[in-house]
Amino acid sequence: MKKALTIIGLLTGFLTVAQNDALFDQGNTAYNEGDYEKAITSYMEVLENGQHSAELYFNLGNAHYKRNEIAASIYFYEKALLLKPNDSEIKNNLGYARNMTLDAIDTMPEMGLSRFYKKLTGIFSFDQWAYAAVVFMILFVVLYIAFSYFKYSTRKRISFIASLVFLVTSLVSVAFAFLQYNEFQADRPAIVFADEVTIQSDPNDRGQAVFELHEGTKVNVLEAYNDFFKIRIADGKTGWIPKESVKLLKDF
Numbered sequence: 001m002k003k004a005l006t007i008i009g010l011l012t013g014f015l016t017v018a019q020n021d022a023l024f025d026q027g028n029t030a031y032n033e034g035d036y037e038k039a040i041t042s043y044m045e046v047l048e049n050g051q052h053s054a055e056l057y058f059n060l061g062n063a064h065y066k067r068n069e070i071a072a073s074i075y076f077y078e079k080a081l082l083l084k085p086n087d088s089e090i091k092n093n094l095g096y097a098r099n100m101t102l103d104a105i106d107t108m109p110e111m112g113l114s115r116f117y118k119k120l121t122g123i124f125s126f127d128q129w130a131y132a133a134v135v136f137m138i139l140f141v142v143l144y145i146a147f148s149y150f151k152y153s154t155r156k157r158i159s160f161i162a163s164l165v166f167l168v169t170s171l172v173s174v175a176f177a178f179l180q181y182n183e184f185q186a187d188r189p190a191i192v193f194a195d196e197v198t199i200q201s202d203p204n205d206r207g208q209a210v211f212e213l214h215e216g217t218k219v220n221v222l223e224a225y226n227d228f229f230k231i232r233i234a235d236g237k238t239g240w241i242p243k244e245s246v247k248l249l250k251d252f
Helices: 002-032 036-048 054-066 070-083 088-098 112-121 126-149 153-186
Strands: 189-192 196-200 209-214 218-225 228-232 238-242 246-248
Touching (some): 002 036, 054 070, 070 088, 209 238
């Protein structure tokens, strides 16, 4: 009975993958034919089936951009970038979409050490750093075993030094993965979808207006209270925004 259920589960999985591949191809065909609405429908069906990828989000961003739906295009480009943080094509198209937004917000300047740290740890995502740590650890083990078997002192010295280098590199990769994961968990980015929304000083309708934002602007959610999110924008300003006005990016 268990074997039969396993076989059924595998067949169902294969059929789902095949269906999602077909939907993805349909979306690509529709996009190439200029039918962006149909392309979006096909791509969204793939998402509703529980499958997501940077390529899928990127294509959704492109289709929404073609329809001048700036908030949605930025939203999906940003989601694609979360999965592939160093993809130049995603960054390029996201830049085009951001140029269509109305809010010109200056980013807070970063100190040299902080900028260097973010650039270094941002080379990979936290899961990629974890995979790198595993690879380096395997190399350490292989070279350490080789050190035990080598007879000549020169080879033993080289393998021993190389194994230590890979061990240290593996430990550094683990540390970067841990730091990246903590930052990923603490960071709650969102995209404004309202055409125009007033950011208030308090999480209620009686709060004082602090500033205004428009669709497509990226914010970071700090906390939630009732129907409001407390947000911070790139220049450091904070305030409360209705939850319905934004969409969280990390809702995978």
